[in-house]
């Protein structure tokens with residue numbers, strides 16, 4: 001791969017978008033490689049992903065403006081679909097994805113972070129949807145996911161004004177969960193990923209699915225989704241071991257990683 005690197009550290013997979021000369025902007029090749037990388041993640045041995053950008057300046061500075069500059073209406077729509085398909089794959093990926101936002105997260109960069117389950121960032125991070133200043137709308141899910149993440153009024157303000165915001169404001173409006181120094185960011189992302197990976201993998205996956213699927217429907221249907229995914233955990237090795245350890249008051253065992261069980 002030219003633009004994506006993938007490393008595996010025990011149960012944690014780290015995807016790095018690596019096109020620093022263009023501040024990791026997303027052209028078609030980056031999107032194709034990201035798609036292929038997700039397809040290659042071994043879900044038997046990986047329990048959490050971290051997504052970050054190469055270099056110290058930028059997470060992702062958006063979709064590639066050079067590539068978009070000459071697109072026709074039909075090509076523009078197809079480019080939007082290409083990005084949306086990959087981002088939706090990320091959003092619905094069976095295991096949690098943490099965005100470690102290490103600098104600019106503009107346009108498609110903010111949007112890809114919104115497709116992740118959890119966002120944390122470095123203190124030099126900057127978020128924004130500058131698209132209307134370029135004569136386009138956010139096209140990789142920003143008009144949909146930003147409002148769901150931070151509320152309609154704040155999302156509309158950011159999108160209509162195209163104003164970029166710094167890490168402290170992103171924290172204040174709930175766009176990120178925490179801000180760290182550049183040096184600390186990846187260590188903190190890994191610490192969180194390892195904490196997630198220590199928990200029962202089927203239960204963690206089912207939580208992600210319950211939260212994501214439940215948000216798409218009304219509460220009556222959402223509760224049924226939860227019931228099915230809750231029930232689905234029973235009779236698994238994870239559930240037997242997790243509850244057994246508690247009932248036996250075996251604190252040692254309780255801290256052990258519950259073995260992964262294929263469904």
Ligand code: CAA
Nearest residue numbers: 021022023025061062063064065106107108130138139140
């Ligand atoms: N697309 C293509 N190239 C980009 C890029 C982008 N989104 N962002 C940065 N680059 C390139 C620059 O062209 C430059 O390349 P050269 O060295 O070859 O000239 C290189 O990255 C470094 O960028 P700058 O010299 O501009 O760096 P800076 O520190 O002065 O500014 C910046 C950094 C504020 C992020 C600025 O680069 C910038 O404003 N980038 C564009 C951000 C943007 O508008 N993103 C939204 C894109 S539209 C979108 O994403 C649509 C969608 O929803 C799908």
